[in-house]
Amino acid sequence: MDDLLAEFVAETREMLAALAGEIVAWESDPSDRARLDTIFRFVHTVKGNCGFFDFPRLEALSHAAEDALSDVRADRRAADRRLVDAVLAVIDRIGVMIEEIERGEPLSEAADDLLIAALNGTADEAELQLVQAVGGVTASASAAEQRTIRLPVELIDQVMSGVSEMVLARNDIARRIQQGGAETGIEAPFSRLSALITEVRDAITRTRMRRIEGLFATFPRLVRDLSAELGKQIFIELENGEVELDREMIELIRDPLLHIIRNAVDHGIESPADRLAAGKREAGMLTVSARQTGNTIHIGIMDDGRGIDCARLAVKAVAAGLYTEEEIAAMSRERKIELIYEPGLSTADAVTAISGRGVGMDVVRANIEKFGGTLEIESLPGEGTRFLICVPLTLSILPSLTVETCGQTFAIPRSYVEEIVSTAGGQLEFAQVGELRYVTFRERRLACVSLGTSLGLEESAAEAQLFVILRLGWGDLYALAVDRIFDHHELVIKPLSPGIMQSGLFVGCTQLDDGTPVLVLDVTAIGHAAGIPRELHRPTASAARGASRTEREGLRVILFRALCGERRAIAMSAVEQVERADASAIRNSGPDAQIVMGEEILPLVGVPGGIELPERLTVLRLGDGGEPIAYAAREVLDIATLSGVLKRVGGKPTVVGVTLVDGETAELVDCHALFAAHAAQGAVAHSLTCKLAGEDGWMRNFLGPIIEAAGYRLVEGDEAADIAFVDPSSGAEAEGTARKAIHLRSTPGEAGGADSIYRYDRAGLMAALMRAGEELAA
Amino acid sequence: MNEMLLVVMLAGRRAALPAIEVNSVIELSEVTPVPRAAAHVAGIAALRSRPLTVIDCAAALGLGAETTDWRRQRAVVVEHDGHLYGLLVEAADDIVAALDDPRPLGADPGPGWQAAALGRVETETGAVLLLDIGALIGGPGESLAA
Numbered sequence: 027m028d029d030l031l032a033e034f035v036a037e038t039r040e041m042l043a044a045l046a047g048e049i050v051a052w053e054s055d056p057s058d059r060a061r062l063d064t065i066f067r068f069v070h071t072v073k074g075n076c077g078f079f080d081f082p083r084l085e086a087l088s089h090a091a092e093d094a095l096s097d098v099r100a101d102r103r104a105a106d107r108r109l110v111d112a113v114l115a116v117i118d119r120i121g122v123m124i125e126e127i128e129r130g131e132p133l134s135e136a137a138d139d140l141l142i143a144a145l146n147g148t149a150d151e152a153e154l155q156l157v158q159a160v161g162g163v164t165a166s167a168s169a170a171e172q173r174t175i176r177l178p179v180e181l182i183d184q185v186m187s188g189v190s191e192m193v194l195a196r197n198d199i200a201r202r203i204q205q206g207g208a209e210t211g212i213e214a215p216f217s218r219l220s221a222l223i224t225e226v227r228d229a230i231t232r233t234r235m236r237r238i239e240g241l242f243a244t245f246p247r248l249v250r251d252l253s254a255e256l257g258k259q260i261f262i263e264l265e266n267g268e269v270e271l272d273r274e275m276i277e278l279i280r281d282p283l284l285h286i287i288r289n290a291v292d293h294g295i296e297s298p299a300d301r302l303a304a305g306k307r308e309a310g311m312l313t314v315s316a317r318q319t320g321n322t323i324h325i326g327i328m329d330d331g332r333g334i335d336c337a338r339l340a341v342k343a344v345a346a347g348l349y350t351e352e353e354i355a356a357m358s359r360e361r362k363i364e365l366i367y368e369p370g371l372s373t374a375d376a377v378t379a380i381s382g383r384g385v386g387m388d389v390v391r392a393n394i395e396k397f398g399g400t401l402e403i404e405s406l407p408g409e410g411t412r413f414l415i416c417v418p419l420t421l422s423i424l425p426s427l428t429v430e431t432c433g434q435t436f437a438i439p440r441s442y443v444e445e446i447v448s449t450a451g452g453q454l455e456f457a458q459v460g461e462l463r464y465v466t467f468r469e470r471r472l473a474c475v476s477l478g479t480s481l482g483l484e485e486s487a488a489e490a491q492l493f494v495i496l497r498l499g500w501g502d503l504y505a506l507a508v509d510r511i512f513d514h515h516e517l518v519i520k521p522l523s524p525g526i527m528q529s530g531l532f533v534g535c536t537q538l539d540d541g542t543p544v545l546v547l548d549v550t551a552i553g554h555a556a557g558i559p560r561e562l563h564r565p566t567a568s569a570a571r572g573a574s575r576t577e578r579e580g581l582r583v584i585l586f587r588a589l590c591g592e593r594r595a596i597a598m599s600a601v602e603q604v605e606r607a608d609a610s611a612i613r614n615s616g617p618d619a620q621i622v623m624g625e626e627i628l629p630l631v632g633v634p635g636g637i638e639l640p641e642r643l644t645v646l647r648l649g650d651g652g653e654p655i656a657y658a659a660r661e662v663l664d665i666a667t668l669s670g671v672l673k674r675v676g677g678k679p680t681v682v683g684v685t686l687v688d689g690e691t692a693e694l695v696d697c698h699a700l701f702a703a704h705a706a707q708g709a710v711a712h713s714l715t716c717k718l719a720g721e722d723g724w725m726r727n728f729l730g731p732i733i734e735a736a737g738y739r740l741v742e743g744d745e746a747a748d749i750a751f752v753d754p755s756s757g758a759e760a761e762g763t764a765r766k767a768i769h770l771r772s773t774p775g776e777a778g779g780a781d782s783i784y785r786y787d788r789a790g791l792m793a794a795l796m797r798a799g800e801e802l803a804a
Numbered sequence: 805m806n807e808m809l810l811v812v813m814l815a816g817r818r819a820a821l822p823a824i825e826v827n828s829v830i831e832l833s834e835v836t837p838v839p840r841a842a843a844h845v846a847g848i849a850a851l852r853s854r855p856l857t858v859i860d861c862a863a864a865l866g867l868g869a870e871t872t873d874w875r876r877q878r879a880v881v882v883e884h885d886g887h888l889y890g891l892l893v894e895a896a897d898d899i900v901a902a903l904d905d906p907r908p909l910g911a912d913p914g915p916g917w918q919a920a921a922l923g924r925v926e927t928e929t930g931a932v933l934l935l936d937i938g939a940l941i942g943g944p945g946e947s948l949a950a
Contacts, residue, residue: 187853194853434836481839520855523888525942526838528841537850543850
């Protein structure tokens with residue numbers, strides 16, 4: 027019974043504490059329905075509990091309050107000043123009673139009857155004075171300490187690690203039971219135990235959670251102080267502070283958040299005068315919100331300030347020598363905003379006391395990424411900036427992917443993993459440039475980084491087959507080559523000793539189900555250590571094409587030795603793939619040469635007539651988005667950036683000009699001319715479709731190929747076609763689905779009628795096709 | 805009260821560690837190598853659910869010519885700056901009481917040892933070299949810098 031009573035007291039006190047704010051709000055606006063409901067629920071709960079514990083006076087009081095409030099709720103009574111005062115007095119009185127119950131004292135004599143009378147609206151003025159007095163007396167009592175237990179964090183950690191060990195032990199037992207095979211009779215109790223352990227683990231994980239409110243609560247003051255200092259007016263709005271987050275994570279995001287808020291106040295939001303001039307309200311608005319999506323918390327910081335000044339960022343980037351003006355000019359707005367991440371760049375002209383602390387957004391982003399988070403920025407000029415931080419719910423349990431390289435297992439935080447790709451399906455295109463290998467993934471050329479090499483492990487001789495595509499923060503992708511991929515795990519991450527952290531390649535260590543320790547990779551550090559150059563992450567599709575590119579400075583080219591012995595350069599973005607091929611794959615050496623690459627026959631250029639072909643040669647596969655062309659070379663030499671003057675040369679139609687690269691001449695291949703020449707050779711493609719209706723074998727084998735070679739597309743089955751070939755054996759229904767029909771007959775001469783064509787009259791067939799096409803186009 | 809010492813065999817010599825800092829002496833069943841770590845870091849192991857950084861003491865002193873096989877060694881588990889370490893030694897059997905406070909080394913104990921030596925301690929079984937756990941964990945690089 028005592029336990030239950032203590033529970034009641036604690037619960038009531040908790041509700042009272044939560045109610046304190048509501049009461050004040052309700053007092054200022056008695057018509058606020060939501061507040062009224064909260065207070066009503068409170069007295070209702072107290073009344074219910076009193077009946078159980080036999081506190082008739084408390085019950086009578088709460089009952090009276092409930093009645094009065096329920097009348098207000100039902101609009102039978104207005105919440106006037108008197109009623110509000112009475113209700114507040116009752117709530118205070120309940121607080122006093124609860125204190126007395128807790129101390130085990132008999133409930134004090136007080137003017138309870140008066141309070142009830144006041145609630146019922148039957149008390150006179152003098153009595154009301156008393157009511158107020160009762161409330162006044164109790165005010166001090168409510169300041170009593172809250173009954174919660176405060177635990178040292180170490181203790182919780184200890185329990186947490188104990189539970190983690192229990193999970194490991196459970197997994198071990200589970201494996202042994204499975205290996206044993208035979209029925210032992212402990213399966214059922216074990217599965218119960220197992221479920222219990224999972225429950226305890228979840229519960230203890232929750233104890234580590236804290237509301238983000240605690241962190242958010244410090245912002246209004248910060249913003250107020252900063253804006254006062256800067257002479258700005260800024261309102262801050264906090265949303266969803268009740269989202270819960272691992273307390274360590276809260277500590278980790280504190281600094282980045284403060285930094286972003288400082289920036290927003292200092293640079294983002296304009297001075298009142300500027301705002302008025304821009305047609306905005308004088309006071310700026312800063313919104314900080316938190317949302318939980320699955321295992322991720324999204325924290326948004328939004329201001330309605332001037333937005334990021336891309337032009338100024340760009341100027342600074344040029345001034346700092348990070349990019350050339352041409353490069354900046356080619357950048358999209360999004361890409362320019364990304365400049366904010368470049369070390370040492372800031373839009374602020376002057377160093378201010380608030381945000382000019384020498385720590386840039388690059389550091390902020392790096393800090394967020396360090397614990398598996400991401401940072402994104404959106405900004406509209408004149409309208410404001412939005413920062414979105416996404417962090418995992420907890421640091422201690424990290425969804426991970428386990429991989430193997432060189433016989434050793436490692437874990438990768440799953441939030442980085444974009445996709446897993448394998449060469450097994452033959453879907454991947456590679457380009458080998460010097461020592462670096464590139465894989466084409468969704469039209470982006472990604473650098474392949476071998477995990478084994480990065481870690482200094484022995485490299486297996488076989489070419490990498492399996493890649494984990496990793497996304498680093500702002501869309502920077504690279505492909506990490508691994509030997510094997512095991513599984514997804516929910517892993518408990520433990521810190522590593524400083525000696526191991528020194529290498530910077532790992533973020534922590536974890537244990538697999540069987541207790542084996544496994545290192546968790548810092549994929550950001552590995553990517554940067556491997557020196558993945560930034561420009562290669564940009565979509566190649568957006569690059570300008572062919573000849574226009576040669577006019578730009580800083581063209582990235584692949585240098586190669588052509589079959590004729592000349593050193594040549596070709597725009598890197600035109601090269602889809604670099605392969606080795608046997609001379610036997612080439613036919614028709616000379617201008618009409620072709621090469622077999624995989625399952626395709628491609629036109630081959632760069633093969634001068636009358637030259638002895640080397641046994642093995644390098645083939646550059648060029649693409650302009652359409653039909654690819656192969657370019658024969660002896661070897662690939664290097665990649666370079668063209669900076670010198672391009673001199674035109676005569677007599678070589680496929681060369682734009684000659685330039686100097688590292689003191690040697692190189693001829694720049696004219697991709698435009700190559701593709702133009704090739705396109706002229708190719709058949710004129712029709713957009714028209716043909717259907718063959720009739721004697722299957724003949725149509726398909728004899729007629730089909732010549733129609734396809736003429737550039738028409740063949741369709742089968744019920745698919746609608748523009749033109750149908752119909753022979754006498756097939757019915758009229760085939761004709762019906764096509765817009766135009768060509769009738770064939772199997773006898774020469776006029777015997778079959780003028781509207782049909784003899785099936786071996788090739789010229790007639792082609793003319794009929796042409797006519798049909800013209801008629802359709804008309 | 806005299807300090808208790810754990811006497812270990814290391815690179816064929818007797819040496820001592822302060823027993824109060826030693827959690828336990830275990831045999832390791834599984835050590836995961838750590839790529840790109842300092843040479844004296846043999847890898848990580850798990851002591852129940854906590855990671856244990858395994859230190860090759862001979863290498864830390866710069867004595868081991870070839871890498872030590874942890875399977876034939878025992879690990880002295882110590883906690884240092886909040887992290888658990890397993891110090892690999894050839895043997896760790898005796899706990900003896902120090903007869904007096906560590907004294908400065910009269911003479912150079914030889915290459916390697918100097919870096920991690922706190923001093924010489926007399927025990928019932930003779931004088932031993934008292935080792936500095938921090939220096940062992942730091943490895944040769946750190947002690948040279950110190």
